[in-house]
Amino acid sequence: MTRLRVAVLFGGRSSEHSISCATAGGVLHAIDRDRFEVIPIGITRDGAFTLEADDPSRFALDPAHMPEVVDNGTRVHWPESSASREVTVTAADGGVTSLGDIDIVFPILHGPFGEDGTLQGLLELVGLPYVGSGVLASALGMHKHFAKTVLQGAGIAVAPWRTLTARQWAESPDVAREAFTALGAPVFVKPARAGSSVGVSKVTVEADLAAAVETALAEDDVVLIEGMVVGREVEIAVLGGRPGEPARASVAGEVVVTGRDFYDFEAKYLAAPGVDLICPADLGDERLAVMADLAIRAFEAIGAEGLARVDFFLTDDGFVINELNTMPGFTPISMFPTCWLNSGLSYPELITELIEVGYARGIRVG
Numbered sequence: 522m523t524r525l526r527v528a529v530l531f532g533g534r535s536s537e538h539s540i541s542c543a544t545a546g547g548v549l550h551a552i553d554r555d556r557f558e559v560i561p562i563g564i565t566r567d568g569a570f571t572l573e574a575d576d577p578s579r580f581a582l583d584p585a586h587m588p589e590v591v592d593n594g595t596r597v598h599w600p601e602s603s604a605s606r607e608v609t610v611t612a613a614d615g616g617v618t619s620l621g622d623i624d625i626v627f628p629i630l631h632g633p634f635g636e637d638g639t640l641q642g643l644l645e646l647v648g649l650p651y652v653g654s655g656v657l658a659s660a661l662g663m664h665k666h667f668a669k670t671v672l673q674g675a676g677i678a679v680a681p682w683r684t685l686t687a688r689q690w691a692e693s694p695d696v697a698r699e700a701f702t703a704l705g706a707p708v709f710v711k712p713a714r715a716g717s718s719v720g721v722s723k724v725t726v727e728a729d730l731a732a733a734v735e736t737a738l739a740e741d742d743v744v745l746i747e748g749m750v751v752g753r754e755v756e757i758a759v760l761g762g763r764p765g766e767p768a769r770a771s772v773a774g775e776v777v778v779t780g781r782d783f784y785d786f787e788a789k790y791l792a793a794p795g796v797d798l799i800c801p802a803d804l805g806d807e808r809l810a811v812m813a814d815l816a817i818r819a820f821e822a823i824g825a826e827g828l829a830r831v832d833f834f835l836t837d838d839g840f841v842i843n844e845l846n847t848m849p850g851f852t853p854i855s856m857f858p859t860c861w862l863n864s865g866l867s868y869p870e871l872i873t874e875l876i877e878v879g880y881a882r883g884i885r886v887g
Contacts, residue, residue, distance in 0.1 A: 524558045525624040527876060528608065528649075530640070531580075532564040532590035535632030536719045536740060542588035544629045544851040546580030551853070551869045557876065560608070560620055562597050563590030568634065570597040572610045572620070582852060603648030625880045626651040629851060631716050633741075636848040637663035650883020652875050653827040654847040661823040662847035665713045665745050668823060675822040677815060678841045680750045680834070684713070687742040690734055697746065701730055704748035710734055712741035716846060723749075750843070752836035754778070755802050757812055758849070758860040759820045759829045760874065763881040768820050770813035771860035775802035800859045804835075812840055819845050827879055830857045 529552075531545035532538055545561070552559060561573040572595045573579075580588040594613030597620070600606055606622040626649050628640055638660035644651045654662065661668050669679045683700035690697060701708055701724070710733035711721040720740035722733035737744040754776040761768050777797040804812065816831040819842060830849035834841045849857040853868050861871050 524556055525876065525880060526558045526560060526621055527552070528560045528562050528623045528626045530562050530564065530626055530628045530630060532566070533630045533632070533635040533640075534564070534566060534568050535630075535634055535636075535715070537631035537716055538566055539582075539587035539589055540850065540852070541629055541631050541635070542580045542590060543582035544631075544855075546577045546582070546588065547851065547853045547868070548627070548629060548872055549575060549580070550577035552872050553869055556873060560623065564630070564635070565590050565592045567592070570599075571595045572597055599643070600647045600649070603646075606649060623649055625649070625876060625883060627876060627879070628653065629848070631848055631850070632719070633663070633714050636716070637714060650880055652879035654823075654825045654829075658824040658826065659847050662825065662829070662845050663714050663716075664743075665711070665844065666743065668845055671823055672819055672842055672845070675818065677819055677822065678839065680841055680843055681748040683746045685734065685744045685746060687738055687744075690738065690744070694731070697730055697734055698727060700746045701727055704746060707749050709745075709747045709749065710737050711745050711747065712737045713743035713745055715740040750834040750836060750841050752834035752841065753802075754832070754843075755804070755812065755835050756830055756832045756856050756860070757816045758857045758864075759816050759825070759831060760861070761820070761826045761828065761878060761882075763878055768817050770816050771864040771866075772801040773804055773809055773812055774798060774800035774856045774860050774863075776856075798856065798859070800856070801863050808835070815840055815842070823847075826882060828857070828875060830860075 529545055529548055531541045533541055559575055561575050563571045563573040569592055571593055596611045598609045608620045608623050609617055610620055611617050626644055628651055630636055638656040641656045641659050666684045672679050685697050707723055707725040709723055720737045722736055724730050724733045734744055755773050757773045758771040759768055779795055819831050820829050825847055830846045832843040834843055851857055858868050858871055
């Protein structure tokens with residue numbers, strides 16, 4: 522059996538660098554080595570592409586020592602044109618070695634410069650197939666304002682919001698205060714282009730609004746101020762199909778916040794107390810079917826491919842979408858693989874499915 526050569530790409534310039542590394546550790550450990558030959562490529566926090574050791578233990582998620590890509594002096598070079606799929610590496614001593622032809626890239630990157638269409642654009646330029654959404658869907662999924670705008674246009678309910686730019690904040694800070702008043706306390710202030718709850722604050726009094734906006738602006742120059750939606754926090758995973766096949770949704774999971782303001786970074790990845798994850802969520806067949814249909818509609822509305830996690834609030838009036846993530850957290854304990862595990866697809870099988878679907882669709886970039 523001929524194995525596909527897969528470049529697993531992780532790290533990156535965003536504040537979610539360590540989570541990407543932890544995801545890579547899980548994938549390197551679980552990927553089917555009988556089917557795939559793995560080339561681990563790390564991206565340093567400065568954006569250098571380096572050849573990494575194929576050692577999952579180096580990227581284990583340890584709250585005391587978060588994993589990261591350290592510059593080892595190597596430099597990975599992508600194909601010079603779409604006529605070739607050969608990737609090479611320059612060693613620290615200057616020697617150049619071929620890594621062979623890459624069949625597909627698995628970009629396990631979260632946040633800007635990886636999940637936002639920029640990396641996807643690079644891969645499109647050199648003609649390498651990859652796992653996940655293309656340039657447009659990645660950019661839309663990453664930018665909360667435009668994702669909400671598209672979903673709203675597709676007739677899908679989203680959490681109410683106002684958008685604030687860094688320039689508006691500097692020149693007319695009253696815009697933020699007006700949004701706070703219009704939406705009603707409490708509100709959530711978050712960067713337009715960040716994930717894993719990085720830079721997100723819950724604001725219950727106007728006096729705390731300025732600090733929340735500054736925290737969000739540290740991550741992006743566009744900020745969303747969202748009104749709080751009262752309801753159960755439920756999430757569902759979507760897998761795109763091969764050419765000609767429909768997308769499908771998993772069972773749902775639920776986030777139950779008991780002792781924190783919201784489901785923040787520490788609760789998601791550092792085992793902080795005050796949040797329980799329940800999968801499968803107790804929704805009943807009828808509500809699960811409605812949720813799955815909405816998730817697939819949202820997936821298709823932005824033109825997503827490969828995978829996504831769609832986060833909802835279940836209110837008294839029905840489902841409201843909070844966010845759609847085109848490269849969701851993918852550590853073995855993250856909600857996306859957990860939902861599929863409870864739908865009958867193991868973590869190694871999920872990795873195989875994503876790679877095979879991406880490879881089957883890869884003809885579009887040839």
